Amino acid sequence: MMMTIQHISAFSNGQLGGNPAGVVICDELPKDKEMQKIAADVGYSETVFAAPVEDRWRVRYFAPEVEVDFCGHATIALGAALAKHAGPGVFTLDLNHARITVEGHFSETEWGASFQSPPTRSGPVASGVLNEALTLFGLSSTDLDMRIPPAVAHGGGDHLVLALKDRKTLQDMKYDLEQGRILAMREGFITLNLVYGETAQLFHARNPFPLGGVYEDPATGAAAAALAGYLRDINWPHDGHITIHQGEDMGVPSCLQAEITPERGASIRVSGNVRLIREPQIWEIK
CATH class of the missing domain: 3.10.310.10 (Diaminopimelate Epimerase; Chain A, domain 1)
Structure with missing residues (x-):
């Protein structure tokens, strides 16, 4: 064949x-x-x-x-x-x-x-899981942008969302792949999605995929859909769309567009x- x-x-x-x-x-x-x-x-x-x-x-x-x-x-x-x-x-x-x-x-x-995308939903992260994730990335709670609280966002699979206060912290991201795999497998996280909101409609993202044995993806449409759905859930001022720049810190610049309808839980349209x-x-x- x-x-x-x-x-x-x-x-x-x-x-x-x-x-x-x-x-x-x-x-x-x-x-x-x-x-x-x-x-x-x-x-x-x-x-x-x-x-x-x-x-x-x-x-x-x-x-x-x-x-x-x-x-x-x-x-x-x-x-x-x-x-x-x-x-x-x-x-x-x-x-x-x-x-x-x-x-x-x-x-x-x-x-x-x-x-x-498939339907979206989101929910909080258990405190123990959040602490483990912060330790994995060498972060503390003071590094987080609490306008977008840590969450498990779903858009066809579960993605851990950690929003950071500044671009430099995102740029410096590093973690142990095996420890990340253990966390992702146990919790069922498809990816670990670290993001920085430059504006209400423009985000920068880094997206480890330890579940699949991949240190980091340069562009992740499922995580983009999950993030967009989560922003809708928390009434973020997205104005119906967001742009996500991903892969820049890998030297692989990528651009994702997500359109967000008002209906909570509805599909997200992701383009590229x-x-x-x-x-x-x-x-x-x-």
Whole structure:
């Protein structure tokens, strides 16, 4: 069985940056162990697999070490790839625990997509978990911007949100990957989302992904959706949208746009451009 793996960087800033994803569009999904092996060999934070089922696409996401239920940047990459494959339009995606849509576009001048996230929700962080997270990053409570209290925000998966008072503290972020993995696995955190609000609508973010064995992602659409939903929950003056700059401190500048409707818990629309990293790769499953 032969399949083609596309290498697409999502949420790119022009022809720079973005978060690489493997994209596999196939007639039938491979077995679990094969998808996991492909994702590990590709080596990106996620590889997405999609196969047509009636008028929809069955979609699964694999990090190098584990399957995840939803991945925003891989969804943007997939939506863009489907637009190139089948023409621009809206595609319905059946995930493990949700049905969402992604709208892809492709032209000579622009290539990208917008997805509608799963429903959002948020809640407080247990004090013991918060203290463990602060210790992990070498932070104290005085480093936090309490206008945006620590929270567990959900937008297809749970993300720990820590808002910081200043950009320099965010720039200096460091942590132990193994300790982060232990925390993330125990609490079910897809990512650990550290953010700094430069203005009410402009955020800078760093997004460790220890659950997947990745020190840091340069662009994370699922975390962007979760953050946007949380800002809505706390009545943040977002004015219906936020822009998130991520990856700058990694030297991989990325840009994510999130549109926020007034309805609490509703889907968040997350948009970004993509770029081709390299030519598609042919993979044989024996």
